[in-house]
Amino acid sequence: xxxxxxxxxxxxxxxxxxxxxxxxxxxxxxxxxxxxxxxxxxxxxxxxxxxxxxxxxxxxxxxxxxxxxxxxxxxxxxxxxxxxxxxxxxxxxxxxxxxxxxxxxxxxxxxxxxxxxxxxxxxxxxxxxxxxxxxxxxxxxxxxxxxxxxxxxxxxxxxxxxxxxxxxxxxxxxxxxxxxxxxxxxxxxxxxxxxxxxxxxxxxxxxxxxxxxxxxxxxxxxxxxxxxxxxxxxxxxxxxxxxxxxxxxxxxxxxxxxxxxxxxxxxxxxxxxxxxxxxxxxxxxxxxxxxxxxxxxxxxxxxxxxxxxxxxxxxxxxxxxxxxxxxxxxxxxxxxxxxxxxxxxxxxxxxxxxxxxxxxxxxxxxxxxxxxxxxxxxxxxxxxxxxxxxxxxxxxxxxxxxxxxxxxxxxxxxxxxxxxxxxxxxxxxxxxxxxxxxxxxxxxxxxxxxxxxxxx
Amino acid sequence: xxxxxxxxxxxxxxxxxxxxxxxxxxxxxxxxxxxxxxxxxxxxxxxxxxxxxxxxxxxxxxxxxxxxxxxxxxxxxxxxxxxxxxxxxxxxxxxxxxxxxxxxxxxxxxxxxxxxxxxxxxxxxxxxxxxxxxxxxxxxxxxxxxxxxxxxxxxxxxxxxxxxxxxxxxxxxxxxxxxxxxxxxxxxxxxxxxxxxxxxxxxxxxxxxxxxxxxxxxxxxxxxxxxxxxxxxxxxxxxxxxxxxxxxxxxxxxxxxxxxxxxxxxxxxxxxxxxxxxxxxxxxxxxxxxxxxxxxxxxxxxxxxxxxxxxxxx
Numbered sequence: 001x002x003x004x005x006x007x008x009x010x011x012x013x014x015x016x017x018x019x020x021x022x023x024x025x026x027x028x029x030x031x032x033x034x035x036x037x038x039x040x041x042x043x044x045x046x047x048x049x050x051x052x053x054x055x056x057x058x059x060x061x062x063x064x065x066x067x068x069x070x071x072x073x074x075x076x077x078x079x080x081x082x083x084x085x086x087x088x089x090x091x092x093x094x095x096x097x098x099x100x101x102x103x104x105x106x107x108x109x110x111x112x113x114x115x116x117x118x119x120x121x122x123x124x125x126x127x128x129x130x131x132x133x134x135x136x137x138x139x140x141x142x143x144x145x146x147x148x149x150x151x152x153x154x155x156x157x158x159x160x161x162x163x164x165x166x167x168x169x170x171x172x173x174x175x176x177x178x179x180x181x182x183x184x185x186x187x188x189x190x191x192x193x194x195x196x197x198x199x200x201x202x203x204x205x206x207x208x209x210x211x212x213x214x215x216x217x218x219x220x221x222x223x224x225x226x227x228x229x230x231x232x233x234x235x236x237x238x239x240x241x242x243x244x245x246x247x248x249x250x251x252x253x254x255x256x257x258x259x260x261x262x263x264x265x266x267x268x269x270x271x272x273x274x275x276x277x278x279x280x281x282x283x284x285x286x287x288x289x290x291x292x293x294x295x296x297x298x299x300x301x302x303x304x305x306x307x308x309x310x311x312x313x314x315x316x317x318x319x320x321x322x323x324x325x326x327x328x329x330x331x332x333x334x335x336x337x338x339x340x341x342x343x344x345x346x347x348x349x350x351x352x353x354x355x356x357x358x359x360x361x362x363x364x365x366x367x368x369x370x371x372x373x374x375x376x377x378x379x380x381x382x383x384x385x386x387x388x389x390x391x392x393x394x395x396x397x398x399x400x401x402x403x404x405x406x407x408x409x410x411x412x413x414x415x416x417x418x419x420x421x422x423x424x425x426x427x428x429x430x431x432x433x434x435x436x437x438x439x440x441x442x443x444x445x446x447x448x449x450x451x452x453x454x455x456x
Numbered sequence: 457x458x459x460x461x462x463x464x465x466x467x468x469x470x471x472x473x474x475x476x477x478x479x480x481x482x483x484x485x486x487x488x489x490x491x492x493x494x495x496x497x498x499x500x501x502x503x504x505x506x507x508x509x510x511x512x513x514x515x516x517x518x519x520x521x522x523x524x525x526x527x528x529x530x531x532x533x534x535x536x537x538x539x540x541x542x543x544x545x546x547x548x549x550x551x552x553x554x555x556x557x558x559x560x561x562x563x564x565x566x567x568x569x570x571x572x573x574x575x576x577x578x579x580x581x582x583x584x585x586x587x588x589x590x591x592x593x594x595x596x597x598x599x600x601x602x603x604x605x606x607x608x609x610x611x612x613x614x615x616x617x618x619x620x621x622x623x624x625x626x627x628x629x630x631x632x633x634x635x636x637x638x639x640x641x642x643x644x645x646x647x648x649x650x651x652x653x654x655x656x657x658x659x660x661x662x663x664x665x666x667x668x669x670x671x672x673x674x675x676x677x678x679x680x681x682x683x684x685x686x687x688x689x690x691x692x693x694x695x696x697x698x699x700x701x702x703x704x705x706x707x708x709x710x711x712x713x714x715x716x717x718x719x720x721x722x723x724x725x726x727x728x729x730x731x732x733x734x735x736x737x738x739x740x741x742x743x744x745x746x747x748x749x750x751x752x753x754x755x756x757x758x759x760x761x762x763x764x765x766x767x768x769x770x
Contacts, residue, residue, distance in 0.1 A: 012529070094489055203468070203566035204626060204652040205590030300576055302569030348567035 002029040002406070002449030008389045009051025009410070013058060014339035014383035015390070015399035024056050026406040031448035035398055039426060049444075051410060057382050059091025059122075059407025059447065062359060063233060063389040064156070064181075064259060064334035067093070067124070069115060070108070071100025076339035078112070079119040083425035084337070086449065086453035088359040088440025091407035092323050092397050093337075094389075098157040099132070104140040109148035121452050123407070125151045125395065131167045134158045139169060142177040148177040151393045154181035156235060157309075159217055161187050164300050164392040167221070170230035179231045179392060184217035184242065185310065188319070196269040196311040196349055200339040204273060204301070209311045211239035218242040222256050232256040233392055238264045238310040240320030247329040255286050257392050258324070262365035264360060265322045267312040267432065272349075274301035282315045290368060297435035301347040305432040308338070309354035319420035326375050331388040332380075335362040339428030343373070357426050360420050363411070363434045364379070365438025371413070378413070406449040415441040458588040461635060461755045463575045463582045466591040467508060467632040470550060475633055478762050479601050482746070483641045484767035489525070489749060498756050498770040499528035502559040507550065508585070509535040510566040514720060514744070515594075519562050522751035528560075536589050538690035544561060550574050559684045560755060563587070581758040584712050589623045589715060594754055596629030602739055603674055605746070606715055611638030616641075619678030619727055621687075626719045631657050644668035647690040664698050676717040693726050693742045703729045707737075715739050721724050 006024040011034060013019075023038035024031070033041045062085065068076040078095075085093045095112065097103030103112060103390045109126050116124035128145035134155045142153060153173060158164040159182060170180055190213035194200050197208020209450070218234050222245060225232040237243060237258045246258045268282040276296045279287050287296055299305065306312060324330040338355025345352050363385065370376040390398030395406060419433050443455040458473040459481075467475070488496055504523040509517050523530040533553070540549055546565070553561060557631040560581045563571050569590035575655065586592040603612050613635050621627045621643050634641050635658045642660045643650050644667075655661050662668050669675055680696055690696055702716070708731075716728070716738045724730040733740060756767070 199653050202622075202651065203628070203657065205588050205628060208587075209477060301574065302572050341544070346547055346616045348565065348570045350567040 006051045013400040016385040026449040055411040058386040060385040061092040061389045063094040065093040066288035066335045067095040080427040084359040086121045086445045089409040096156040097129045106144040106148035122354040127152045130155045153178045156183045159185040170228040174230040181233045184214045186213045189213035196313040200269040215241045221419045234258045240317045250315045258330045271306045273301045277371035304345045304352035335382040364438035368438045408446040410444040413440045467629045472636045480764040484764040485752040486749035496770045497527045499526035502528045504528045504560045505558045506532045508564040581601040591629045592625040596633040598750040613639045614671040615674040616642045616672040617676045
């Protein structure tokens with residue numbers, strides 16, 4: 001049961017600093033052996049999976065996903081969201097607490113975990129709120145949340161504005177060894193901004209969401225993490241100076257970490273002015289490298305599929321975020337998978353909700369933009385999707401160590417493919433990346449030794 | 457013929473030739489407006505809808521009269537009494553109007569890009585009558601028309617736009633129209649309302665009003681929309697007036713032939729001294745008159761009209 005031998009793959013396991021061609025044996029849902037002894041330990045009846053030319057790595061973890069259940073199941077459910085995760089190569093997702101109602105009490109945590117056990121195609125880890133109702137005013141019952149099984153606390157979607165509240169939450173969470181995840185956004189500086197403040201917001205007449213609105217909260221979080229000794233993880237970093245602040249803080253040992261998303265290392269604010277503006281400016285390098293004479297994706301100006309929070313920023317910010325990943329300042333790639341219904345997105349730019357889906361394009365875009373361009377090695381890139389989030393959240397996942405759960409992702413790093421609407425398993429289609437060519441793709445996803453998705 | 461467009465969404469995407477075609481067509485319509493019988497049958501049998509999701513009086517009336525002078529049937533639709541208040545989306549509202557076989561939808565909306573959004577799925581022509589802080593193309597066209605009529609040219613002129621640039625759709629459309637036609641544009645106001653990013657649109661930015669107006673051929677004053685703004689942009693209308701208001705002392709330092717323009721509505725005693733608004737250098741009311749001709753030209757052209765020679769034929 002749930003046993004399999006992967007033969008002849010390139011086994012990349014950053015947790016064990018391993019990158020070598022070999023076999024991987026899974027017995028009864030656990031990793032049983034890696035490398036030269038693996039084949040010998042397999043019984044003749046163990047199914048074989050040829051992995052020659054493929055990368056075999058720990059099942060990917062996305063530590064920033066909105067599954068929308070309970071309360072917003074028109075956008076996504078745990079069943080559809082985890083199906084999209086499986087298609088994207090993810091064996092574990094960490095869901096955010098901004099559901100309806102918010103995950104700010106033990107019974108809602110239990111409810112979500114039960115649905116996940118019943119309907120989830122991959123592992124679902126739950127986060128709880130920092131403050132009741134994500135309102136920023138009163139501390140959520142962090143101890144009860146921990147007992148109910150949350151892996152972190154966060155008010156994601158909102159940012160705890162009150163410095164004292166954030167400080168006390170960090171101090172309090174320390175006794176449970178719970179990390180804080182923060183959506184870094186100073187409400188006063190950002191006000192009603194809808195896109196990055198810069199040339200394009202000026203030209204388009206859209207209200208700006210300035211980089212400094214993120215950077216001041218990153219700075220605050222660094223100082224509070226140092227003051228309290230409690231780790232604070234800065235979510236979906238988009239701005240250059242946020243990266244610089246984190247780099248400097250980590251150098252002196254502050255317990256902070258950062259994540260970013262594929263859209264921040266791929267897109268820029270020029271995309272809000274439409275595909276023509278993007279391809280002839282900030283998108284030119286991508287087009288030249290990966291599209292050749294092929295047809296480029298086309299989208300209009302004010303396309304709400306390019307509206308997310310924080311916003312996609314300038315080319316300089318995109319470069320800084322990429323460099324932050326390359327030098328290890330930003331340790332995590334996550335999708336911030338944020339499904340919204342078509343009718344919600346098909347409105348004026350000002351009125352559209354922030355957010356895009358991303359589970360199915362995350363690995364492909366990361367391989368295309370970071371690995372194929374030689375900005376990151378494969379092992380370092382896979383670490384941002386496996387061992388690094390596992391370490392930050394203290395998950396016993398993201399490794400191929402013997403005895404670990406046999407969550408395994410098989411990747412074809414050379415596979416050229418194009419993301420199509422018809423391929424999506426998500427209930428929503430609010431992606432900016434339909435029609436984009438990518439190189440590198442998950443081709444099989446195994447959870448506890450069981451195949452949950454495979455490319456046809 | 458250099459006008460093939462179905463919509464007028466913004467000035468940014470127009471070529472200089474297209475702008476000139478609108479101005480030439482407007483000149484022909486202005487002549488029509490001076491006749492005893494001011495109406496022509498250019499849009500007879502056509503339906504024009506004024507979809508004003510944001511309140512407006514002068515622009516709506518100007519478009520309404522323009523459509524009537526072209527013999528179109530005009531319906532005014534304002535958000536206050538519409539189903540948008542009941543939660544209907546803009547897309548559904550517009551598709552319902554289109555189901556009535558509207559030919560031209562003129563939209564005023566507080567959200568930037570709303571006309572572009574409509575144009576993506578409507579068969580009707582869409583004319584932007586002002587979208588948020590983005591553009592107000594017919595205002596820029598009537599401003600350009602007025603400048604050309606008064607000065608005989610636009611290329612080489614120095615135009616200063618003074619006031620709340622950040623939130624101004626008039627400023628953005630004027631910047632595009634004037635720079636495309638070869639004018640040099642200077643923007644002036646406090647740094648909070650005139651961010652440096654405008655330099656990348658080809659403008660000079662200064663925060664010194666004396667410097668901005670000294671050698672200007674045209675001074676275009678914008679209304680300070682203090683009621684719309686957060687109170688962090690400048691302390692008070694009084695301080696704005698003392699620092700940037702066009703008063704007689706400042707007017708005395710300008711070139712004697714410099715024209716004073718304002719898109720209206722004016723706030724007397726705030727951005728402009730009352731006597732200057734009514735003075736001989738002011739062309740504010742001529743702008744209003746020209747606006748009618750320009751809007752007739754725009755409706756005529758988006759409906760497939762053939763430029764100034766087409767006007768002669770109707």
